[in-house]
Amino acid sequence: MAGAAAQRNLQLEREPTLPPPPAPVPVSTVMRSRSEPVVYNWQSTKTSVKERMAFMFNNETLSDVHFIVGKGDNMQRIPAHKFVLSVGSAVFDAMFNGGMATTSSEVELPDVEPAAFLALLRFLYSDEVQIGPESVMTTLYTAKKYAVPALESACVEFLKKNLSADNAFMLLTQARLFDEPQLANLCLETIDKNTVEALSAEGFTDIDLDTLIVVLERDTLGIKESMLFNAVIRWAEHEAVRQQARPTPENKRRVLGRALKLIRFPLMTVEEFANKAAQSGILTDREVVNLFLHFTVNPKPATEFPSNPRCCLTGKEQTLTRFLQVESRWGYSGTSDRIRFQVNRRIFVVGFGLYGSIHGPADYTVNIQIIHADTEEMMGQNDTSFSCDGTDSTFRVMFKDPIEIQPCENYVASATLKGPDSHYGTKGLRKVVHESASNGKVMFQFAYVAGNNNGTSVDDGQIPELIFYT
CATH class of the missing domain: 1.25.40.420 (Serine Threonine Protein Phosphatase 5, Tetratricopeptide repeat)
Structure with a gap:
């Protein structure tokens, strides 16, 4: 018995036995306190920060906040990481770290679509833009809500590339709603x-x-x-x-x-x-x-509806002047003032500038026309009226629609006025080169129209201005 007790004491005095060294830990799936499986030692398979961050996207691993996104049957519970969100968005930074930061581990977002919120998170975690026609507008809304301008820009660029006549009105409404003036203008x-x-x-x-x-x-x-x-x-x-x-x-x-x-x-x-x-x-x-x-009837009574023409042309309106001097007393007896013209590039004429009364303020009725000189086709005309103030200025008279003028073809500009004697132009130019910084040069050439003409010629008369777009 003494021998047995001595043996027990000897065993107590020995050093405790150490466990064997651990074997290398394989990458394997284990269960943590959460119910979702988490990959253990996943870090060893990610060789860059970008890969590691992308792995955390929509992943329960280390997540410290959950978002309840959407409503009804479309609702989703999405995990995230406050640090990542705060780094990428000032709104999330204020939400989690500001003076009135939330202490809840769940945040409800009933006004956000789950697909759009996941697109936002994907961008914050990986810089990857993943949007399509069905999700781009909701993603744009979400990016604006959480102040992520780079994702906003990506959405707008996507919309620009896919803009067409079929969706222009739908996108215009959304662009105005989301305060995207550049996109609205393109629409x-x-x-x-x-x-x-x-x-x-x-x-x-x-x-x-x-x-x-x-x-x-x-x-x-x-x-x-x-x-x-x-x-x-x-x-x-x-x-x-x-x-x-x-x-x-x-x-x-x-x-x-x-x-x-x-x-x-x-x-x-x-x-x-x-x-x-x-x-x-x-x-x-x-x-x-x-x-x-x-x-x-003439003179035409005023209406409460606008009458200025719609011109389907963009760019800057331009005016060609063909006289160098203005004189007094040009009379009218029902005959048209006419001048032939030709241009060296395609333009769209939208109206004439005409002279008004030498007797003070007055009203005129007028028929304006452009006729193809060779085919005698009526290219456009308008019966209208204008008021003048008695000065030697010109007064605008517009066509209802732009009139396309082809290069190197002859046209006749005609104006039939009814009203008091007017000013008229002199020292007319046979050739005029009109130049603008944005639209380049247009060369006009003028010639006399024989026959039914009230006297207007290259040298003097009416129709001093052509108003046009290139």
């Missing part, structure tokens, strides 16, 4: 150049009233006013239904509000007005009568 330019196609797209009838007003205020829409009116009526029908009202003429007028006053009825022909707008029921009897008077 408007696309609508200007493809007005008929854009108005025919489904997205047009879904725009809000303010966006409709922005479009109707433009002078650069490439469409006849009668066709524009038809599109506006179609929009009003859809808007009335959205407001749970029957699409009666009264309700269509009501939902249009001040947009109705932006339709340029005077630009229509009397036939177009009579066949559609006058019978639509959307105008009052007084408005219809006043517009018919505007179309049929």
Whole structure:
């Protein structure tokens, strides 16, 4: 027994036995306190900071906050890391580290789409932009909400590349909503150049009233006013239904509000007005009568609807002057003042500058025309009027639509005025080179038109100015 006790004491005095050295730890999946599996020693497989950060995206590993994103059946619980989010976004920095920082481990975001929030996180973790046609607008909203301008820019660039007549109105509404003026301007330019196609797209009838007003205020829409009116009526029908009202003429007028006053009825022909707008029921009897008077009598009474032409051209309006001096007393007896002209590059004439009365303020009625000199085709004309102040200035008289002038072909500019004696130009130029910094040079050549002519020539007379775009 003594021997056995001695043996036990000897065992107690010995050094404790050390465990064997650990074997190399393989990369394997283990379970931590969370229910999700976490890769152990994942760091050894990531050779760069970028790879390690990308691995953390939408990953429970080391996550210290969760976002409850979306609502209803679309709701998702998304893990994240406060440090990463705070480094990438001032909004998240304030949320987690500011004076009123949240202490909750879960943050609810019912106004954000899960796909858009994941696109935002992917960008913050990896600089990777992953957007598509279905998610770009919600991603743009999310990027703006959390102040991530680089992702905003990527969304806007995506939209620019995919902008077309079919989606221009939809994107215009979103660009105005998200305060993206550059994108909005690009949408408007696309609508200007493809007005008929854009108005025919489904997205047009879904725009809000303010966006409709922005479009109707433009002078650069490439469409006849009668066709524009038809599109506006179609929009009003859809808007009335959205407001749970029957699409009666009264309700269509009501939902249009001040947009109705932006339709340029005077630009229509009397036939177009009579066949559609006058019978639509959307105008009052007084408005219809006043517009018919505007179309049929001279001098034309004022209307409450704008009459300045829509020119489907962008760029700067230019004016060519062909006289060097102004004199007094040019009379009118119903004969047209005419001048032949030719240009060396394609232009679009939108109007003339004409001289006015030598007897003080006065009103004139005038018919202006451009005729192809060789084919005698009427390229464009307008019956209109203008008021002058008695000075020797010129006064603008505009066509309803731009008139395309081809290079090296002969055209006749004609103006038939009815009114008092006027000023006239002298020391006319046979050849004039008009130059502008943005549009280059255009050379005009003028020649006399024999026959039915009130006396205007290269040397003197009326039609001192051609107003045009290149």
